[in-house]
Amino acid sequence: MTAPAPQRRTYGGWSRPRSEGMFGLAWEATVLGFVFVVAAMVTAVLISFTAALVVAGSEALVWAPLAFRANGRTGYERAVVMAQWLRTWSRKENLYRSGIFSRHGSAKLPGLLAISQLYEGIDANGYRFGIVHMPKQALYTVMLRVWPAGAENVDQPVVDQWVAAWGQFVASVGGANDIVAITPVISTIPETGHRLAHEVDELTRPDAPELAAAMMTELAQTLPSHTVRLDAWCAITFRATTPERRRQPAEQAVEIGRRLPGITVALGQAGVRTRPMTADEVTATVRRAFDPAAEADLETAVATTDGHGIGWDEAGPISYLERTGRLEHDGAVSTTWEMDAAPSGTVDERVLQWLLAPTPELSRKRVALVLRPHAAADAAGIVDDDYKNALVATQSGKGVVSAHATLRVGATEQAREEQARGHGVTRFGVLITVTSPVGADLPRIDALTQDLSVQARLRVRRAHYYQAAAFAGSLGVGVLLPEMATLPRVMAA
Template sequence: MSTDTVAEPTYGNWRRPTRPGLGSLGLIGTVAVFGGLVITLLISLISLTAALTVLVPLALALLPLAVRTQDGRNVYQLVALRVGWFQRKSKGSTTYVSGPLSQRPGGRFRPPGLLSRVVVKEGRDAYDRPFGVLHHRSRNLYTIVLGCDPDGGSLVDPDQVDTWVASWGHWLSRLSHEPGLRGASVIVETAPDTGTRLAAEVLPRIRDDAPEAAKAVMREVVERYPTASSEMHTYISLTYGAPQGQKRKIEDVITDLAIRLPGLLAGLVSAGGGPAVALSAERIAEVVRVAYDPAVAGDVLEARANYGSTGLDWDDAGPTATVEKVNAYEHDSGVSRTWMLTLAPRGTVRSSVLRGLLEASPGTRRKRVALLYRPIDPATSARIVEADRRAAQFMATSRRGMVQARAATEVRAAEQTAVEEATGAGLVEFSLMVTVTVDAGGELADASVAVRNLLASARLLMRPADRMQAAAFSCTLPVGILPWEHTLVPREVKEAL
């Protein structure tokens, strides 16, 4: 008898990007500190009172930059968030009404908020299959959505799981070489099974001359099976942007994306994604419609089962009415709350770390877990890796005589990252968002407790997206909304803060 045991692989070595600057001030704060000190010293040569007059306001202005929350936000960012919320609330922007009886032009049910200026076109790939393209006119971005049915991890050898993870990492590293790619997102949506598909498959096949006991058993299976099962959908959205200063016709963009689709789909299949296809414009509209109004999920599935399609258009995929609150987002037949990632798990994790979070949660109408990726080009990746390695070595050598366990771990992680990047691995920034939808606002408290328990088992630290629930809800939809592309302050300036 063999007593050899197979060690289950672990994964990790992700690092938070190093913020340049002095302490928690950031680059802008550090430049302001040294610039202010130089100016103060020059003024002190003339008058000490004038120097104090400059130094005190400067210190008061820089102090909010040094005070930060656990997720790295300073006081100015917190104040800007609250000021923006009160401005939207005073203008009535937190309430949205559409349809023939609203004041919206056209009387259609267009999606609100960040999706209000999105236009959906449709193209054909090399196999003459339709795929939808979402054009974000405000940012001149184009999004395609891929749907897949991943293989489960149950009864799968650890070697096979490790192969899937390696293939997924290769697919992500390939995104860094995709021309014009701004970001990608992976959305896993779970919901209780409505039973529509099972009924459409089983009930028409029951023969009239079958025994009554057999027919009763099949009808009972159709009736009771959905109460203990759930449905799961996985979507991958890829958002592309045109080079700066270059204007392209949307027809040319669709042709370019049609050429890239076969390679992207093949990479997903090899990474354990199962059958992968590009979603048509109608299918994208159906996903958005069900997200805003979960009560129509059964009707959508029934229409597809009976007629093959729903005929739903993007201009009718939005909700009838929505109300954004501080910690919730009310939309048609559901109430949602969204959480954002604050801190990824420390150390290493196993491949099943997110299994509980991805599975359907009892007491919720729908749940979406969105992984957001921002690929970094190879040249920038090399600079970031070398900067992190130098910073880790400096911190380790400047703390002699103290406990250096964490510093030594940081050095080893930085060195390993540098070696992997030099051998061809890609570098991406990632984040995670979770949206939970329930039937009524009174159920959000129980859903929040359930989410906190799931986050604890996944070793994740997240916070609610308070005062921006509507925008966060849109980010977890498979429509290509990238948070860093829809901010008033440029991403480079925010990183310098």
């Protein structure tokens, strides 16, 4: 008699935080609606009924864009984003040209990365690591090279242990009040063959038989053709909490170097082998994202010399044009999609497998999972507020809204219990960037991207009017879109 197969663990229960008001509206829209009703009634009593109708009509025009949403965004959000894009387009700020003959004199990074700076430190284990500094937000980001173990030949209990260790890592990191984001990035790029050729040259002995050497050389030339390789890294973003660390990056580098060994050990328990990325590796990662044609030159330079010799001021594109739904840069076209809604229901740990796996039709694909842990001191209040808002929604909605709100009550109640047991509370989102050569079949590429998202049970939408910002956010170099948004929070209530 055979033993039953172990049951696969499932995950879910996430909910989008929202302050619930009356009739399923946001709390801010509800309060503003009551204020407008009172104002109209006072006008009718003190002036006239006609004046009250005029006031009520004006108030409705102001209130409606905040009360009604389209694709999860209020009318004010959409209007402000559109106005900002029109201003950017009219000023030609969506067009960027750089290089030695430009006003900048080099290929500096554009957009949100324009003011960023790159430093290098040494951790407690003696590894050099690069630090991307965003001075305005006082953010410091360190990137770790990741070699995922994979789960093809791993028993399910081991996979469950890895998932649990990853959850403990995110929760423990969230307990630190200076870590604002963890961004694992899985990128696929075409294999050039330079790395394999260099490795074959090093492994082949000078006195090897001529036939064996010829076979090794031929394999090195034929194997990489039409293949896609996986490249992964994990970015951890710190916020400087003292005036000294805000003013002096060296002070923050010392603190990060002290904590990096513990972070790499914790990631190792989750089945992930890591190593801090040097400043040269960070620069190369950003450069090849903006200039895909530089990939072969970068690999050759790293394999044959001590480094590529490219500085942070030369990591940007030469040509750069942002359109409403795409980003054109250095002979390539990139489209970035953002997660609109998390997977519905429960999923297992392989839910993103097809989205992350190398796809020949989408050879250059980058998926960034942006995790923003809440500090341990704030987590209890957040889950309690979510639970109260979910209870309000069950009393104010009708029909399908009440059924959805009932499920939300169960999810928020479970979150309260898990938080009380020591689990963390984390906000998360997904950015998907697909880069293709100019002239590629873009409608087919868009359809393939949406199909992969559907297989991952993600609902995604194109990042209209902020493709450049979303592209930088998916790089995992410290660009956090919620932290750098220019839209007032009350308009996004």
